[in-house]
Amino acid sequence: MKLDLAGKTALVTGSTQGIGAAIAAGLARAGARVVVNGRSEGSVGKAIDALRREVPDGEFTAGAGDVTTDEGARQVVAAAGQLDVLVNNLGIFGAQEPMSITDDDWRRYFEVNVLAAVRLIRLALPAMMDRGWGRVLNIASDSAVVIPAEMIHYGTSKTALLGVSRGFAKHAAGSGVTVNSVIAGPTHTGGVEDFVYQLVDKDLPWEEAQREFMKKHRPQSLLQRLIEPEEIANLVVYLSSPLASATTGGAVRVDGGYVDSILP
Template identity: 75%
Template sequence: MRIDLKGRTALVTGSTQGIGAAIATGLAGAGARVGINGRDSARVEDSAARLREVLPDADLVPVAADVTTEEGARRAVDALGQVDILVNNLGIFGTADPLEIADDEWRRYFEVNVLAAIRLTRLLLPGMTGRGWGRVQYIASDSAVVIPAEMIHYGMSKTALLAVSRGFAKQAAGTGVTVNAVIAGPTHTAGVEDFVYELVDRDLAWEEAQRVFMRRHRPQSLLQRLIEPEEIAHMVVYLSSEQASATTGGALRVDGGYVDSILP
C-alpha cells in the first residue's frame, strides 16, 4: 500500500518525543507537511532537526505552543494555517493511590488529556468540513477499556477520549472528514521505561525488566512485549490517508491483543 499525503498539513500535538515523534516521522515520510509541537521552543527545534536527519526533505514546521491553553491552541493553529490532519497525541500519565488523588490532579488529567484535544478539534473541524476533507485522531490507550488500579485518573481521561472521538465523528457525518481514536497498548517510550522501573527491580537489565513487567502487570498481552512507537504510527498514517476514507467513528486497536475482547 502506497500512502501519499503530499499537499496535506498535519498537526501532531506533543510530538517532540515518544509516540508523537514517531507519528510525526511517519506522516512526514508519507509527504505531509507536519507541525512539530511542544511547549519548549528549544526542544521543538531539536526534535525537528533530528527528524530532518532521518528525512532530509521533510516539510516541518516547529510549533512551540502549550496547547493545553486557549492561547497556545490558537497559536498552534495560526502557525500552520490550514490543517488537514489533526493528531491529538499529547497526554500525561503516572501512578497514584486512587484514594490519594486530589481534585486538582483529576482536573489536570482531564484538562491535558481531554480538553486540549476537544479545543483543537473545535478550532479545526469547521475548516475541514467546509473543505470536504479532513482527518481527526485521538491517541487513546488500552487503559481506556482496562482501567489500571494504579492509574484510574489516567484511564478515566482515555475513556473520555473514546466518547469525544465518537461524538465528533457524528458531528462530521457526511462531510468527507473522518474522526477516529487509536487505542495504543503498552508502548516502549522513555517515560514508560521509568514507569516499568517503578514496578520492577531497578537492578534488572532493560530486556529482563520489560519481560518481568509484562508477565506481572500486563499478562493478557498477546504480543508479550512492549509495542514500539513506530507501530502505533503506522496505524495513524493509514487513518490519515485516502485509503481510510470509510473508517470513521472507530476505536482502532494497536494494543498487541492486550484488551481481551473482540470489540473495545
C-alpha cells in the first residue's frame, strides 16, 4: 500500500512531543505538509527543529496557539490555511483519587479533551465538506471503554470523544469526509513514564517499572508492554490517507488488545 498524502495539509494538535510528534513525523513521511501545534512559539520551534532532523524532507509549519480557547483555535486554523486532515491529539491525563476530583477538575478535563476537539471540528469541517474530501481523527484511549478507577475524569472525557466522533461522522455523511476515533492503548511517552512512577516504586529502573505497571495496573493488555508512539502514528497515517475512504464513524483500536472485545 502506498500512503500518499502529497498536496495535503494536516494539523496535529499537541504535537510538540509524544504521540503528537510521532503522528506529525508519520504524516510528513507520507508527503503531507504538517502544522505543528503547541501553546508557545518556542516549544513549537524546538519541535519543528527535531522533526526536521527526523524527517529531513518533511514540510512543517508552525501553528502555535492554545486551542482550548476560541481565539487560540481560530489563530491556529488561520495559520494552517486550507486543512485536509485534522488530528485532535491534544489531551491531559493524570491519576487522582475518585472522590477528590473537583468540579473544576472535571471541567478542565472536558475543556481540553473534548471541547477543544469540538471547537476545531466546527472550524475545519465545513470547508472539507464543501471540497468533498477531508479526514478528522480524534485520538481517544482504551480508558474511554475500560474506565480506570484512578482517573475516572480522564476516561469519561475520552468516552465523550467517541460520541463526538460518531456524531460528526453522521453530519459529514456522503460528503467524502471521514471522521473517526483512534483508541490508543497504554503508550510509552514522557508523560506516561511520570504516570507509571505515580503508581509503582519510584526507585525501580524504567524497564522494571514498566513491567510492574503492566502487570498490576494493565494486566489485560495482550501486548504486555507499552505501545510506542510510532505504532499509534502508523494507524493515524493510514486513516488519514485516501486508502481509508470507507472507514468512518469508527472507533479504531491500536491498543495492544487491551480492550477485551472482539469488535473494533
